[in-house]
Amino acid sequence: MRKKKIISFVILILVIVTLALLLQKLLMPKYMTKIVEGALIAEYYDEKNKNHDVIFIGDCEVYENLSPITLWEEYGITSYIRGSAQQLIWHSYYILEDTLKYEKPDVVVFSVLSMMYDTPQKEAYNRMSIDGLPLSLTKMKLAKASMLPEEDLITYIFPLLRFHSRWNELSEEDFKYWFKKDQIAHNGYLMRVDVKPASSFPKPRKLADYKFGDICYEYLDKIVKLCKDNDIELVLLKAPSLYPHWYEEWDSQIVDYAEKNGLLYINMLNHLDEIGLDFNTDTYDAGLHLNLSGAEKSSVFLGRILQTEFNLSDKRQDKYLKAVWKEKADAYYEMEADQYRELEEYGYLLKFNMKRSEENNQ
Amino acid sequence: MLFTSYGFILFLCVVIGLYYIIPKRFQWQLLLISSFVFYYFSGWSNLIYILVTIVSTYFIGMKLGNLNKQQNLYLKENKETLSREEKKAYKERIKAKRWRWLLFCLFFNLGILAVIKYTNFAIANINNIFTLFKMNELSFVNLIQPMGISFYTFKTMGYIIDVYRVKYEPERNIGKLALFVSFFPQLIQGPISRFDDLSLSLFKEHDFNAKSFSFGFQRVLWGYFKKLVIADRIVVAVLEITRNPETYDGIFVLVGMVFYAIQLYADFTGGIDITIGIAQMLGIEVKENFNRPYFSKSIVEYWRRWHITMGTWFRDYIFYPLSVCKPMLNISKSSRKRFGEQIGKKVPVYLSTMTVWFTTGLWHGASWNFVVWGLLNGFVILVSQEFEPLYAKFHQRFNVRDTFGFRLFQVIRTFLLMSSLRILDCYRDVGISFRMFGSMFTKFNINEMLTGSLLKLGLDISDYIVLLIGVIVLISISLIQRSGSVREKISGKPAIIRYTVYVLLLFSIVIFGAYGIGFDSNQFIYNQF
Amino acid sequence: MKALLEILEELHPEIDFETHKSLIDDKILDSFDIITIIAEVNDEYDVAIPAHEITPENFNSASALYELIERLMDED
Numbered sequence: 001m002r003k004k005k006i007i008s009f010v011i012l013i014l015v016i017v018t019l020a021l022l023l024q025k026l027l028m029p030k031y032m033t034k035i036v037e038g039a040l041i042a043e044y045y046d047e048k049n050k051n052h053d054v055i056f057i058g059d060c061e062v063y064e065n066l067s068p069i070t071l072w073e074e075y076g077i078t079s080y081i082r083g084s085a086q087q088l089i090w091h092s093y094y095i096l097e098d099t100l101k102y103e104k105p106d107v108v109v110f111s112v113l114s115m116m117y118d119t120p121q122k123e124a125y126n127r128m129s130i131d132g133l134p135l136s137l138t139k140m141k142l143a144k145a146s147m148l149p150e151e152d153l154i155t156y157i158f159p160l161l162r163f164h165s166r167w168n169e170l171s172e173e174d175f176k177y178w179f180k181k182d183q184i185a186h187n188g189y190l191m192r193v194d195v196k197p198a199s200s201f202p203k204p205r206k207l208a209d210y211k212f213g214d215i216c217y218e219y220l221d222k223i224v225k226l227c228k229d230n231d232i233e234l235v236l237l238k239a240p241s242l243y244p245h246w247y248e249e250w251d252s253q254i255v256d257y258a259e260k261n262g263l264l265y266i267n268m269l270n271h272l273d274e275i276g277l278d279f280n281t282d283t284y285d286a287g288l289h290l291n292l293s294g295a296e297k298s299s300v301f302l303g304r305i306l307q308t309e310f311n312l313s314d315k316r317q318d319k320y321l322k323a324v325w326k327e328k329a330d331a332y333y334e335m336e337a338d339q340y341r342e343l344e345e346y347g348y349l350l351k352f353n354m355k356r357s358e359e360n361n362q
Numbered sequence: 363m364l365f366t367s368y369g370f371i372l373f374l375c376v377v378i379g380l381y382y383i384i385p386k387r388f389q390w391q392l393l394l395i396s397s398f399v400f401y402y403f404s405g406w407s408n409l410i411y412i413l414v415t416i417v418s419t420y421f422i423g424m425k426l427g428n429l430n431k432q433q434n435l436y437l438k439e440n441k442e443t444l445s446r447e448e449k450k451a452y453k454e455r456i457k458a459k460r461w462r463w464l465l466f467c468l469f470f471n472l473g474i475l476a477v478i479k480y481t482n483f484a485i486a487n488i489n490n491i492f493t494l495f496k497m498n499e500l501s502f503v504n505l506i507q508p509m510g511i512s513f514y515t516f517k518t519m520g521y522i523i524d525v526y527r528v529k530y531e532p533e534r535n536i537g538k539l540a541l542f543v544s545f546f547p548q549l550i551q552g553p554i555s556r557f558d559d560l561s562l563s564l565f566k567e568h569d570f571n572a573k574s575f576s577f578g579f580q581r582v583l584w585g586y587f588k589k590l591v592i593a594d595r596i597v598v599a600v601l602e603i604t605r606n607p608e609t610y611d612g613i614f615v616l617v618g619m620v621f622y623a624i625q626l627y628a629d630f631t632g633g634i635d636i637t638i639g640i641a642q643m644l645g646i647e648v649k650e651n652f653n654r655p656y657f658s659k660s661i662v663e664y665w666r667r668w669h670i671t672m673g674t675w676f677r678d679y680i681f682y683p684l685s686v687c688k689p690m691l692n693i694s695k696s697s698r699k700r701f702g703e704q705i706g707k708k709v710p711v712y713l714s715t716m717t718v719w720f721t722t723g724l725w726h727g728a729s730w731n732f733v734v735w736g737l738l739n740g741f742v743i744l745v746s747q748e749f750e751p752l753y754a755k756f757h758q759r760f761n762v763r764d765t766f767g768f769r770l771f772q773v774i775r776t777f778l779l780m781s782s783l784r785i786l787d788c789y790r791d792v793g794i795s796f797r798m799f800g801s802m803f804t805k806f807n808i809n810e811m812l813t814g815s816l817l818k819l820g821l822d823i824s825d826y827i828v829l830l831i832g833v834i835v836l837i838s839i840s841l842i843q844r845s846g847s848v849r850e851k852i853s854g855k856p857a858i859i860r861y862t863v864y865v866l867l868l869f870s871i872v873i874f875g876a877y878g879i880g881f882d883s884n885q886f887i888y889n890q891f
Numbered sequence: 892m893k894a895l896l897e898i899l900e901e902l903h904p905e906i907d908f909e910t911h912k913s914l915i916d917d918k919i920l921d922s923f924d925i926i927t928i929i930a931e932v933n934d935e936y937d938v939a940i941p942a943h944e945i946t947p948e949n950f951n952s953a954s955a956l957y958e959l960i961e962r963l964m965d966e967d
Contacts, residue, residue, distance in 0.1 A: 008857050008861070012861050012864070012865075015861070015865060016865060016868065019865065019869065020869075020872075023869070023872075023873065027873075123879060150879060151879065152368055152878075154368050155878065160872065161872070161877075161878060162878055162879065164872055164873045164874075164875070164878070165876075165878065167824075167873050167874070168822070168824035168825075527942075527943035529943065662921070677922055678942070678945075681922060681926075682922070682925075682926070682942040682945050683942035685926035685929070685930075685942075686926060686929045686930075686939065686940060686941065686942055686945075687942075688939065691929075691930055691933045691939060694930040694933075694934075695930075695933075695934065698934075707927060707930065707931075710926060710930055711923050711926060711927065714926065715923075747923060
């Protein structure tokens with residue numbers, strides 16, 4: 001009798017846990033259409049071939065502006081972009097820490113735009129940068145560092161407690177991608193082929209204080225140390241997006257920091273002509289982000305620097321890698337063709353059929 | 363720490379785990395420490411207040427007990443030698459001493475409560491008078507009200523009066539008294555337990571008992587269901603209506619009234635379910651505070667079934683003593699002489715009733731809203747008392763007293779009456795409350811409900827569906843309860859049905875609970891009382 | 892005892908107070924009745940029933956109440 005009771009109790013617990021996990025998977029946002037950048041962080045962990053020369057960390061300035069496929073095709077460099085929407089510097093640090101559990105790249109490129117934020121901005125971006133990580137101590141430390149006052153750490157262990165109220169907004173998408181998601185990026189690059197020429201931007205506002213926050217420097221120091229401890233070359237990068245405005249005062253701080261720490265700092269805004277960027281054709285949202293053609297141009301430029309500076313070998317003759325990247329490139333070109341077809345047919349891209357006004361700041 | 367915070371649930375798991383691991387003789391001490399830890403989280407300065415109350419009550423209780431012992435001993439030893447008059451005189455002396463100690467304890471502790479709770483209310487009223495005479499206004503003081511002070515103060519006052527009345531011996535162990543006063547599950551919102559009710563099981567050693575543990579756990583879940591799924595959801599609409607009286611008058615007042623009745627019931631009884639459930643998981647019996655109050659057929663019955671421990675507290679420690687004290691008996695005598703038997707006999711009843719309801723109102727909150735609310739309750743009770751002969755005649759003539767229809771009418775009438783009184787609980791001041799009540803009759807327009815305006819109160823259609831189902835579940839459970847414990851009934855069913863019920867309850871809280879980002883986490887309504 | 896029964900019967904003529912043993916438990920006497928009784932008892936017997944003697948045991952039957960009155964008269 002007693003034994004029977006214990007068995008049924010164990011079954012009860014198992015049922016509860018299973019149900020909780022199923023519901024959690026169902027209720028969490030899928031990020032398969034519209035805000036697809038929410039799916040980026042998780043996608044890395046499905047990558048079979050986690051062995052890259054270069055890892056990029058940062059916000060949309062990396063995942064929209066650089067294409068690993070181009071880096072491979074032009075230079076035989078293997079790379080992955082661990083980007084996420086409005087990735088703040090503590091996100092970048094812990095995401096890098098987590099990445100290093102899987103692989104040791106030769107070079108890490110950090111996008112410095114996020115130095116401008118020294119406080120968490122929006123809960124939604126925390127979720128996009130953190131939920132994709134597998135449960136680990138790193139993830140908990142990341143959540144603790146990122147949380148807004150109204151957030152609870154436990155919701156990063158059990159996201160069901162955060163997303164339970166989505167029950168009344170479940171859509172077809174949630175059921176379709178309940179167990180299996182599509183791949184939406186190409187080694188972390190989010191492709192857009194549409195074009196929206198850059199017009200004039202409002203004159204940059206004068207800031208009261210240009211100095212980056214102490215906390216940002218603290219994390220930048222931590223990133224430097226993490227790379228040093230792992231024998232990784234760190235590169236600081238300002239990608240060629242026209243907005244948000246990259247102030248002179250900010251630039252010189254990064255220049256100083258790079259010099260002091262013996263780091264390479266590349267401000268691509270200083271090389272727009274050399275890159276060959278034309279903001280009439282190379283951006284999909286008037287200069288905030290680059291489109292495919294812009295990203296490919298940027299990658300050609302950046303790849304050359306990385307290869308010469310750090311002697312990255314050309315791996316295009318490696319049989320195994322060749323096959324892996326062939327497959328990746330096929331998917332890449334297929335998506336490119338699809339997007340052009342959609343543009344032709346509808347005049348816009350289906351996946352992104354939504355006002356993107358919320359992302360102006362990334 | 364709120365019952366609905368993640369921190370509290372973690373705290374609870376740790377306490378309950380430890381409770382059944384440590385040697386049983388330390389169990390009550392663990393509860394004492396836990397209660398203070400719990401209280402510490404609500405602000406360490408709060409600890410000072412509760413400690414002062416515990417220490418003063420303890421020592422005065424001991425003093426009262428010792429004086430009583432001294433008296434008994436003296437009378438026994440000198441039984442032969444003392445005359446009847448001498449004995450009487452000695453008794454009077456001791457009685458006077460004990461009375462002074464009791465008064466000191468009451469004034470001291472109620473004084474703390476009064477200063478903290480009513481200083482700003484007093485200042486506001488003084489300022490109103492000052493402005494009348496064009497004098498400078500006083501500034502308000504910034505006093506933080508310690509959590510649950512009304513509840514624990516009333517607990518200790520009940521204890522000290524009982525000791526004075528020699529209902530029981532004072533507690534000799536200050537730790538045990540401290541646990542009685544601060545027992546964490548009932549610290550925030552009661553029930554206002556009596557020492558002789560609670561102490562037996564509170565200080566006993568408890569073996570783990572699977573049945574009472576799981577019954578307690580079910581009760582806790584049920585409490586969270588009421589609180590999170592119903593109360594914290596409907597509160598959005600209640601606040602929208604009551605904070606914007608200019609926009610929402612007429613029929614909306616009725617809607618707000620009914621919604622608030624649902625919210626208050628779900629919130630308060632849910633909180634008490636959590637309290638009693640936690641105690642039960644620990645093997646401790648806490649007296650019930652509610653008995654399906656909304657099924658009451660009269661306002662007197664309602665107050666016997668709603669917030670029972672508060673009602674009986676006021677009855678035993680204010681209403682009765684006040685009604686039977688010498689001055690009141692003299693008033694009774696003289697008024698009977700003056701106004702005649704029929705009316706004169708009612709004077710003490712009227713006086714005591716209105717006093718009790720005045721204090722009850724004041725206890726609920728430091729504002730005229732609550733004072734008026736309390737007085738109106740007393741008024742309605744007295745009026746219905748006066749109508750008693752009329753009702754009797756009605757029932758002689760029409761034999762409907764026991765028909766279902768008439769009982770239903772009585773239940774609905776009582777519900778609406780109590781809900782109307784609670785309007786005072788919702789609006790900013792007494793004037794607006796009365797105006798809103800009036801607008802229900804002058805501006806009542808049913809069409810306003812047909813244009814989708816319910817969806818503009820901050821709840822969408824899915825919220826209303828959840829609420830509707832929740833309320834149906836609530837009513838069904840209450841109906842089933844009339845013939846005995848629901849948990850007993852469920853425990854008699856096969857395992858598969860039992861488990862399905864638990865799983866459904868658990869997940870309906872997790873999924874449909876109005877908690878987390880996007881929902882304001884609401885404090886229990888009775889928290890600050 | 893006779894005077895007490897008169898007091899009680901005036902309040903609730905329908906009850907047979909000589910035999911009824913659960914006046915409180917059956918909710919026949921409410922708190923208003925109780926304080927009316929105490930006031931009249933005070934008049935009739937010149938004895939004050941203190942608040943702490945208001946217990947179900949003392950008020951459940953007329954005989955119990957009478958015992959209480961006798962005890963209090965004795966103590967005086």
